[in-house]
Amino acid sequence: MTQQGQLQQQCAMALMQLHAWLQATLPQAPQLAEVIPLTIQAVRLYRSGQYEACLAQVQQVVNLVGGSGQHSRPSL
Secondary structure (H helix, E strand, O other): OOHHHHHHHHHHHHHHHHHHHHHHHOOOOHHHHHHHHHHHHHHHHHHOOOHHHHHHHHHHHHHHHHHOOOOOOOOO
């Protein structure tokens, strides 16, 4: 697999895990909805083939959620 293919696969997996975590967490913590626009941006980056930027965006979301201290971080 090429490096680009590996990045694409990593990004896809990270987005799926983040999505599942948000689906499970948002009903109990609606204040975390503030990360949805950042998550949408990560999806746009993925769709445009900017996989490194996508992974960086996902990491930013994880850092924001983890920084709140109230909820467990998504395990990506």
